[in-house]
Amino acid sequence: MTSQASFALRGRNPDVLTCIANLSNDEVFTPPEFANRMLDTLAEAWAADHDGADIWADKTVRFLDPCTKSGVFLREITSRLTHGLAEEFPNLQRRVDHILTRQVFGIGITNLTSLLARRSVYCSKHANGQHSIARGFNHEAGNVWFESAKHTWVKGRCEYCRASQKILDRGDGLETHAYAFIHTRDSKSRLAEMFGDEMQFDVVIGNPPYQLDDGGYGTSAAPIYHLFVEKALDLDPRYAVFVTPSRWMAGGKGLDKYRERILSDKRMRNIVDYPKLYEGFPGVKIRGGISYFLWDRDHNGPCEVQTIWDGQPTGPAVARHLDEFDVLVRRNEAVPILEKVKAKNEPTLDARVSSRKPFGLATNFRGKPSADRLKEPIMLFENQRKGWIQRQDVKVNPEWIDQWKVLMTAVQGTSAAVETKFLSKPIVAEPGTACTETYLVAGCFDNGAAASNYANYLRTRFVRFLVSLRKATQHATKDVYSFVPDLPCDQVWTDAKLYNRYGLSEQDIAFIESQVAEHEPELFERVDPGSSEDG
Incomplete structure (x- = not known):
């Protein structure tokens, strides 16, 4: 050489x-x-x-x-x-x-x-x-x-x-x-x-x-x-x-x-x-x-x-x-924020959010296009549509049917190089509803006010930031909620209230808001099973 x-x-x-x-x-x-x-x-x-x-x-x-x-x-x-x-x-x-x-x-x-x-x-x-x-x-x-x-x-x-x-x-x-x-x-x-x-x-x-x-x-x-x-x-x-x-x-x-x-x-x-x-x-x-x-x-x-x-x-x-x-x-930059949240030793939302297939129905399950000729119809949230099924078709968690529910898609993300939303818009589903595996039941409630407050909570930047710390892919399974405090739903939680509750500094707040895009006001869907609206 x-x-x-x-x-x-x-x-x-x-x-x-x-x-x-x-x-x-x-x-x-x-x-x-x-x-x-x-x-x-x-x-x-x-x-x-x-x-x-x-x-x-x-x-x-x-x-x-x-x-x-x-x-x-x-x-x-x-x-x-x-x-x-x-x-x-x-x-x-x-x-x-x-x-x-x-x-x-x-x-x-x-x-x-x-x-x-x-x-x-x-x-x-x-x-x-x-x-x-x-x-x-x-x-x-x-x-x-x-x-x-x-x-x-x-x-x-x-x-x-x-x-x-x-x-x-x-x-x-x-x-x-x-x-x-x-x-x-x-x-x-x-x-x-x-x-x-x-x-x-x-x-x-x-x-x-x-x-x-x-x-x-x-x-x-x-x-x-x-x-x-x-x-x-x-x-x-x-x-x-x-x-x-x-x-x-x-x-x-x-x-x-x-x-x-x-x-x-x-x-x-x-x-x-x-x-x-x-x-x-x-x-x-x-x-x-x-x-x-x-x-x-x-x-x-x-x-x-x-x-x-x-x-x-x-x-x-x-x-x-x-x-x-x-x-x-x-x-x-996220570690000191999480430490402040964890210091309160509060229960977290992973205990409230359902596992996959909350009602035992797969993503590809399809109901009837209308409630006509169904003896005990309930509305079913399906993949990109709504259908109708008989109440007895629900074998898993049937007690949830007649409660107010907040639904979140089990997959949320885009092909963009940077994710800024982390969670889909919450759906407030009235009694008489169920869903396929496309969704998780994020929470069940006795009244619509609590369900609406909870949906507002899930859309805050604060919650979605804590979710982002555990969400490595598009899948938004129940474990991604494990850092999110389970707070009382007797009030409307705003980012300002939450920042104050956990003593976040201006630097902490700036970091959260640089990572998570703001949602439009009241960005959740409320669905009455008696409505003919598609969503």
């Missing part, structure tokens, strides 16, 4: 890794610029822990990307090490061979991405090929390993990743998404099998697959990224750096135990959060945004949390104990 062939891939125009499209929902490529932000955070932590030393000038540090796709992390690490080890290894070829054979390792998630990663790192899809910049390998894979793994089916599900056997048990000719790193009970032994030696990695870094490609879609698909993080932490590296969707912070299907583990782990050192849609990964729609974290094996204390908005920090990083609440409150 000559000095003219220096490993300076960022100097090439264009950088191919800024141009490639994502292959599927589970294979989201990391932009090189974002990967370098993560590496900068790692380098800063290393320097702080090693008397200012440069991690890129240390020839002993081993790096692993256990879910490599484009190879961007491995490529950027190799580039930094190539510059940092110039004094240690003046000969460029010897330097590159040392880095690629002893320091940089990856596990491809598919055959295609393993080839792409090798091309990014070795400049050849074969590590020992004619055009490879490495000269120390005697096999094609080099240190970017890939072999097809298999799911272990137990009662129709994989015991490791919970993939559906019906969908993904489809033979050797098609991708089964059985990722080798997480399909094992003993990760260290598995790594030894892959790389031919007992391996201890100083840094594990990556952007894991986000969800199982087994028939789910969007936020309803089963997440899988937490399994990679958990396996990585089990390796006990010096540092772990991962970028994932941020839904785990407050919700996410099957993520409760993972969230509890992360929030209680005092080795979490940094979290950098990108809540605005498309900002972290331009052009990639990940509801709830993305974030990356740095886990430090020797850290024992609070975690520095920082939010990035429109490319800039919203303020300085704040050291916080992540387990102060049962979810991660993403914005630092």
